[in-house]
Amino acid sequence: MPAEKLTKAVIDALKPRQARYFESDGHGLYIAVIPTGVKRWVSRVKWRSTTIDVGLGEWPEVGLDEARRRHKENRAMAREGRDPRMPATMFFRDLWVDWLKVRTPGWGELHAFQVRRLGELYILPAFGNADPATITPLDVRTAFLTLWNTKRSTCMKVLSDFSQCMRHGVTLGICPTDPSRDVRTAFPRKAKTIKHRAAVTDLEGIGRLVRLCRGYPYSPTISSALQFAAWTAGRPQEVVGARWEEFDMEQALWTVPATRMKRRKEHVVPLPRQCMSMLRAMKEGAVSPFLFPSLRSKHRHVSIESLLVALRELGYAKDQMTTHGFRTTFSTTANASGLWNTDAIEAQLSHAVAGAVRSVYNRSPYLEQRKEIMQWYADLLDALADHRNVNLQSKTLEDMENQGSQDAGQAAQEGSDAGRLDGVVKIYSMDLSGGPSLLSGAPLLDGTLDQNGTQQFQTCEMDTDALTAVSTKRKE
Numbered sequence: 001m002p003a004e005k006l007t008k009a010v011i012d013a014l015k016p017r018q019a020r021y022f023e024s025d026g027h028g029l030y031i032a033v034i035p036t037g038v039k040r041w042v043s044r045v046k047w048r049s050t051t052i053d054v055g056l057g058e059w060p061e062v063g064l065d066e067a068r069r070r071h072k073e074n075r076a077m078a079r080e081g082r083d084p085r086m087p088a089t090m091f092f093r094d095l096w097v098d099w100l101k102v103r104t105p106g107w108g109e110l111h112a113f114q115v116r117r118l119g120e121l122y123i124l125p126a127f128g129n130a131d132p133a134t135i136t137p138l139d140v141r142t143a144f145l146t147l148w149n150t151k152r153s154t155c156m157k158v159l160s161d162f163s164q165c166m167r168h169g170v171t172l173g174i175c176p177t178d179p180s181r182d183v184r185t186a187f188p189r190k191a192k193t194i195k196h197r198a199a200v201t202d203l204e205g206i207g208r209l210v211r212l213c214r215g216y217p218y219s220p221t222i223s224s225a226l227q228f229a230a231w232t233a234g235r236p237q238e239v240v241g242a243r244w245e246e247f248d249m250e251q252a253l254w255t256v257p258a259t260r261m262k263r264r265k266e267h268v269v270p271l272p273r274q275c276m277s278m279l280r281a282m283k284e285g286a287v288s289p290f291l292f293p294s295l296r297s298k299h300r301h302v303s304i305e306s307l308l309v310a311l312r313e314l315g316y317a318k319d320q321m322t323t324h325g326f327r328t329t330f331s332t333t334a335n336a337s338g339l340w341n342t343d344a345i346e347a348q349l350s351h352a353v354a355g356a357v358r359s360v361y362n363r364s365p366y367l368e369q370r371k372e373i374m375q376w377y378a379d380l381l382d383a384l385a386d387h388r389n390v391n392l393q394s395k396t397l398e399d400m401e402n403q404g405s406q407d408a409g410q411a412a413q414e415g416s417d418a419g420r421l422d423g424v425v426k427i428y429s430m431d432l433s434g435g436p437s438l439l440s441g442a443p444l445l446d447g448t449l450d451q452n453g454t455q456q457f458q459t460c461e462m463d464t465d466a467l468t469a470v471s472t473k474r475k476e
Contacts, residue, residue, distance in 0.1 A: 006064060011059055014031070019035065025064075028075070029041070031059060040057070054085050090131070092124075092131070093129065096128075099164065099168040115161055118154070118157060123165075126143035132169045132174050132175040139179065148187045166178040198318060199324075201328065204384075206381065209316075228275065232275065236307060239323075240303065240304055241260055242291040244283065249276070249280070249283075252273075253271065263352070270374050271374070308323050327349055334377060339376070340369070347366045347370060
């Protein structure tokens with residue numbers, strides 16, 4: 001091994017040149033002389049198969065003996081797998097600052113501010129002066145338990161930032177492991193509650209919803225997206241992110257790739273004629289890869305929030321209808337009809353169907369039956385929106401209208417026994433507790449007895465935009 005050869009006299013005699021140059025003291029310790037005449041110590045060590053240079057300070061502020069001592073410490077740290085560029089004695093606060101220095105350039109200004117703020121409020125007060133190598137999972141649980149119980153979403157973000165910082169320390173050899181890795185499973189969990197998203201499920205309300213979506217005045221793109229959501233029963237994120245490349249216009253199929261699906265499985269959606277007519281019209285002037293491009297950029301799609309805002313502008317409160325509610329509307333209507341296999345309906349919604357092994361090989365289960373379902377459903381939506389008499393339990397539009405007209409005529413005939421009910425239009429709706437029934441959104445017949453034993457009925461006469469209550473009597 002080469003002997004140490006630098007002395008104070010030798011260092012003082014070193015003169016600057018046009019370019020920086022190094023003089024070796026041996027064992028990887030150098031003094032660099034730069035053109036301005038400044039002389040700086042450089043500790044060159046091998047760490048994890050990589051040669052790195054660590055600055056030790058300027059001569060003569062850092063003397064020869066001090067430079068040799070620091071260089072010896074750096075070599076020892078490198079042999080132990082620790083990064084010599086980090087302080088020999090490091091607090092978590094130092095590690096946090098170094099992690100921010102590495103990660104911040106890739107963040108937006110707002111995100112960087114939020115991370116720093118959460119660190120100042122919750123992480124540094126608990127661990128700022130701690131040795132990262134000695135922090136245990138129990139320490140992490142104790143420090144963040146109260147936050148978990150009071151502000152769970154905030155605690156999740158804090159744990160994520162803390163974990164990333166500790167993993168940064170692991171890569172630098174400062175700490176052996178990330179102590180927060182298994183902590184989340186140790187926190188108390190609340191019982192999961194099923195949250196039903198608001199949706200319109202009575203047929204009169206569905207007809208009104210479709211009419212309003214058709215006529216949404218502020219954006220043709222949003223209007224089309226709302227109708228597309230109704231026709232396909234897709235999840236909001238699947239609908240707004242739909243790309244033209246996902247559509248087979250000849251087969252009338254929409255194949256949503258696994259990367260955009262909640263269950264990470266490719267999903268094939270059959271498209272009814274009404275939907276295909278709209279898509280063909282849209283495609284003629286399409287300049288974006290997205291079906292529903294943002295007004296700001298053709299390279300971005302509209303947001304889910306824009307659909308939600310549209311529903312609010314159409315008069316639906318958050319407890320009446322949501323963007324996800326189109327799926328509930330479809331599921332409730334299709335199941336209440338009693339016409340279709342429930343597994344086929346669930347497959348259309350991209351829910352898990354019976355037979356896990358079978359589903360692995362069948363990428364589009366019940367596809368042929370789902371084609372019938374979606375055409376039936378689109379026809380039903382049209383009929384309801386146009387105030388046509390329909391029978392929910394008929395599979396084709398012609399049968400819907402024929403049976404609906406017969407039922408309306410029968411109802412009018414029954415009413416004639418007590419003084420004919422003129423101008424009454426009945427539509428079908430659903431009683432969710434007992435299956436499909438001949439009702440309107442509000443009860444079409446609401447009977448009460450008067451003092452003479454006469455039953456008072458109230459019926460609803462429906463025009464395009466309103467229902468007018470009329471009364472008629474019928475003897476028992």
